[in-house]
Amino acid sequence: GAVVSQHPSWVICKSGTSVKIECRSLDFQATTMFWYRQFPKQSLMLMATSNEGSKATYEQGVEKDKFLINHASLTLSTLTVTSAHPEDSSFYICSASDGTATDTQYFGPGTRLTVL
């Protein structure tokens, strides 16, 4: 149980285009979802926290107009990188919590974004 999927697993796009990444909780309802960014050989950097039906809460330094997050249902959150540039190339990972007392985050497999 507690499986989180991401789509696509990798994407290559041209500079200036927008890219959407989907995160789905497959077998549980995710009251809260998180989006992380990870650079090679570094730790996970939290970008934003989203609750179903609410606006996302962005971490300091993360541009909310550049990284659009939508948590439209209890099983789906999307991250859209708008007007992507090469510096946005990174590994993006989502996670989800089911709102129980376990405090556990279940992570997706990640999406590798390369902006040319």
Added chain:
Amino acid sequence: QQQVKQSPQSLIVQKGGISIINCAYENTAFDYFPWYQQFPGKGPALLIAIRPDVSEKKEGRFTISFNKSAKQFSLHIMDSQPGDSATYFCAATFSGTYKYIFGTGTRLKVLA
């Protein structure tokens, strides 16, 4: 005060040996401490987690030791195997917030 300090940065262990990774925190309000394992190009996977009301938790070859007074916790991997070669992250959070503070990670390599 929100940091979680993890050491060592990298670790090489012989097959069958014990791998030990340490984490230290400052905020005594943290009350949930998970460990995650991450293979290259994959998302982190939960290994084991502990709360401050116990000093040790064991699941298979993985053990967390927790020292509340020292504000430290560690992951012990017994009988380490080449398949354990991965990056390990400790984390801390406040119960109910689900928002993790991650350590910097430890790259473990187990030699065959």
